[in-house]
Amino acid sequence: xxxxxxxxxxxxxxxxxxxxxxxxxxxxxxxxxxxxxxxxxxxxxxxxxxxxxxxxxxxxxxxxxxxxxxxxxxxxxxxxxxxxxxxxxxxxxxxxxxxxxxxxxxxxxxxxxxxxxxxxxxxxxxxxxxxxxxxxxxxxxxxxxxxxxxxxxxxxxxxxxxxxxxxxxxxxxxxxxxxxxxxxxxxxxxxxxxxxxxxxxxxxxxxxxxxxxxxxxxxxxxxxxxxxxxxxxxxxxxxxxxxxxxxxxxxxxxxxxxxxxxxxxx
Numbered sequence: 001x002x003x004x005x006x007x008x009x010x011x012x013x014x015x016x017x018x019x020x021x022x023x024x025x026x027x028x029x030x031x032x033x034x035x036x037x038x039x040x041x042x043x044x045x046x047x048x049x050x051x052x053x054x055x056x057x058x059x060x061x062x063x064x065x066x067x068x069x070x071x072x073x074x075x076x077x078x079x080x081x082x083x084x085x086x087x088x089x090x091x092x093x094x095x096x097x098x099x100x101x102x103x104x105x106x107x108x109x110x111x112x113x114x115x116x117x118x119x120x121x122x123x124x125x126x127x128x129x130x131x132x133x134x135x136x137x138x139x140x141x142x143x144x145x146x147x148x149x150x151x152x153x154x155x156x157x158x159x160x161x162x163x164x165x166x167x168x169x170x171x172x173x174x175x176x177x178x179x180x181x182x183x184x185x186x187x188x189x190x191x192x193x194x195x196x197x198x199x200x201x202x203x204x205x206x207x208x209x210x211x212x213x214x215x216x217x218x219x220x221x222x223x224x225x226x227x228x229x230x231x232x233x234x235x236x237x238x239x240x241x242x243x244x245x246x247x248x249x250x251x252x253x254x255x256x257x258x259x260x261x262x263x264x265x266x
Contacts, residue, residue, distance in 0.1 A: 001120040010125040033144040067152040076227040089194040092176025095122040097189035119256040164241035168225040171244040174251025181255040
């Protein structure tokens with residue numbers, strides 16, 4: 001189902017973005033985890049008291065007493081959501097819509113490769129990039145936590161947490177992939193593929209602030225990713241991650257079906 005020559009070529013095209021976002025994740029994760037000490041936590045609590053709405057909007061809370069709870073508060077509300085999402089937006093658009101707009105997809109489809117194989121290959125490139133980013137982030141978290149605070153990290157809970165994070169980013173990748181398959185013009189592909197996840201994230205930020213805005217959580221798929229619930233082993237949080245995974249599979253399948261029927265000459 002995958003053309004290895006095309007896959008290798010496209011993965012080379014992902015390297016630069018993976019290095020950039022990997023470096024950003026390394027910087028933020030290492031800095032945040034190393035802030036887990038009494039003095040720095042007092043400083044963060046001061047920020048939370050001075051700017052409660054802003055801190056809450058990006059999911060940051062200053063009331064966690066263990067290392068994983070601290071990581072959930074300061075990494076899983078913004079940093080580990082936004083940067084992999086940006087990768088999906090940028091790479092998803094480039095894998096299908098950009099080729100179609102330039103006319104390159106016509107010559108590619110004319111080669112002795114089935115359209116479904118092309119679609120599966122491009123999908124494989126996107127999913128591989130998402131997997132690599134989440135896996136790399138997990139490794140950085142483990143290294144920083146184990147080296148800086150040995151014995152304090154619940155590794156099993158961290159793996160479960162990042163499994164849920166992976167489901168979320170696969171779902172976002174599905175939105176980007178489907179929009180790239182639907183639209184032949186990259187401006188529309190980006191508008192939908194980037195606009196919808198960004199809008200959903202803004203709604204999640206509003207919901208985090210609380211009050212009347214909390215009702216916004218019913219209109220965003222980010223609500224299905226509950227880091228605290230996953231760490232606690234709550235069935236509702238695990239079910240939410242499963243829904244995201246199933247939704248991702250549906251979006252990818254729809255994208256492949258659309259691409260197979262797409263008129264590449266328009």
